[in-house]
Amino acid sequence: MTPISATARRVLSRVADDLALSFDALARPWRGPRPAPRAGHFQICHTRHEHDRVYAENLCEYFGQLGIECRAFEFEAPGRWPGLRRCLNGNTIGVLGLNAQLDQCWVGSRDFLAAAALRDVPVIHWILDHPSARWHEFRHATAANSRFLFVSEFAAQYFRRYCLPNACVAWTASVGPNRRSRITALSREEFLARETACLIPLGLKRIGSALAQARERLANVDPGLRAALGEAIDRARHDLEGPLEAHLVAALARTGRELSGTEFHRCFQIVDDTVQIERRSQIFAVAARFPVAIQTDVAPPIPVSDMAARISTDARTTAMAATAERMKSCRAVLSANYANDLFHDRTQNGLNAGCAVIVEDTPVHRQLFEHGRNALLFRYHDDSLAECLDLVCSHRDRAYEIAQAGFALRDEPAVRFGGFENILKLART
Numbered sequence: 001m002t003p004i005s006a007t008a009r010r011v012l013s014r015v016a017d018d019l020a021l022s023f024d025a026l027a028r029p030w031r032g033p034r035p036a037p038r039a040g041h042f043q044i045c046h047t048r049h050e051h052d053r054v055y056a057e058n059l060c061e062y063f064g065q066l067g068i069e070c071r072a073f074e075f076e077a078p079g080r081w082p083g084l085r086r087c088l089n090g091n092t093i094g095v096l097g098l099n100a101q102l103d104q105c106w107v108g109s110r111d112f113l114a115a116a117a118l119r120d121v122p123v124i125h126w127i128l129d130h131p132s133a134r135w136h137e138f139r140h141a142t143a144a145n146s147r148f149l150f151v152s153e154f155a156a157q158y159f160r161r162y163c164l165p166n167a168c169v170a171w172t173a174s175v176g177p178n179r180r181s182r183i184t185a186l187s188r189e190e191f192l193a194r195e196t197a198c199l200i201p202l203g204l205k206r207i208g209s210a211l212a213q214a215r216e217r218l219a220n221v222d223p224g225l226r227a228a229l230g231e232a233i234d235r236a237r238h239d240l241e242g243p244l245e246a247h248l249v250a251a252l253a254r255t256g257r258e259l260s261g262t263e264f265h266r267c268f269q270i271v272d273d274t275v276q277i278e279r280r281s282q283i284f285a286v287a288a289r290f291p292v293a294i295q296t297d298v299a300p301p302i303p304v305s306d307m308a309a310r311i312s313t314d315a316r317t318t319a320m321a322a323t324a325e326r327m328k329s330c331r332a333v334l335s336a337n338y339a340n341d342l343f344h345d346r347t348q349n350g351l352n353a354g355c356a357v358i359v360e361d362t363p364v365h366r367q368l369f370e371h372g373r374n375a376l377l378f379r380y381h382d383d384s385l386a387e388c389l390d391l392v393c394s395h396r397d398r399a400y401e402i403a404q405a406g407f408a409l410r411d412e413p414a415v416r417f418g419g420f421e422n423i424l425k426l427a428r429t
Contacts, residue, residue: 094427
């Protein structure tokens with residue numbers, strides 16, 4: 001018997017998917033809407049990327065605690081994969097994809113979202129970055145065939161206002177802590193013996209570009225709009241309270257400019273990229289004076305004479321899983337967020353590992369932490385960051401007291417998997 005070629009197998013699989021979905025389309029008017037299964041499994045679909053696998057691990061751990069089976073389906077890149085149809089069976093509570101990956105997938109001749117709609121299976125897009133940087137990647141998602149999940153309420157509000165007003169949205173506090181960072185207990189002896197005073201794992205590249213490219217994009221807009229963007233950047237630079245797009249909205253209003261959705265996203269990305277990269281550059285400039293470890297994707301422009309920090313740009317050491325594991329050998333971890341209401345997984349993993357966490361002085365952090373007792377809070381307009389780094393580098397016993405108090409919070413509902421309950425609610429809405 002002549003073996004079937006790979007191309008023929010793909011064609012046959014596509015035909016089988018089309019036949020199955022066509023049967024669903026014919027049967028749908030007779031069977032009525034599909035009730036949400038009381039018992040079943042939750043499906044996660046993602047690419048074979050290390051970060052995506054870590055996110056899936058965190059979700060599987062959370063669902064496991066609820067007694068709900070969680071399955072993961074990996075694909076090389078968004079596209080047409082035979083196994084995707086099996087993710088849409090009658091026991092699937094919901095399917096979650098990362099960013100726009102499922103929007104760019106196909107089952108037979110139908111896009112994945114249309115196929116899921118035929119099977120009445122809810123699809124959730126977990127947008128892990130600011131929606132202004134991701135919404136342009138979507139082609140098939142609508143308020144009818146998709147639900148949208150964010151890691152920031154501010155991001156969800158932006159999406160409803162500037163992207164898809166009628167969408168069904170929810171948010172989590174973050175992507176959750178990872179098992180690799182978790183220690184059983186925290187002792188004074190073990191903490192004081194840790195080799196790294198403070199780990200600062202922050203990238204300098206944003207989704208759009210590095211700082212030079214962000215400034216080039218700013219220089220290429222027309223002069224009147226450039227002035228509004230410059231004003232928004234100046235006002236947003238030190239703001240740790242509200243949504244940063246408010247500064248762009250106010251600056252545009254003062255100049256009498258109105259922008260369409262796509263143009264507004266583009267302009268906000270210039271503002272946001274510039275602010276976030278400048279903040280990280282400021283952190284690195286201050287941190288360079290201390291014996292800390294900096295993990296980043298691009299070497300920061302710091303004079304060698306000012307360097308006390310160790311800087312690594314090696315992808316093997318800056319990988320997400322390796323960073324979570326490394327935190328267990330650090331006395332402190334510093335994190336910065338792209339949204340002022342975000343509770344970053346770096347902070348959760350720092351608590352998991354028994355580190356003293358150094359975080360921005362935002363409302364969400366002030367609700368969870370008390371400066372100097374169970375965390376250290378810093379701002380960008382004063383010397384607070386240098387004071388935090390001096391404490392963890394020069395006063396180990398004091399740092400241990402803070403780490404111990406923070407360690408006691410790691411399993412609090414608002415800290416561990418905060419907001420993850422909204423995933424099930426979103427699937428069952």
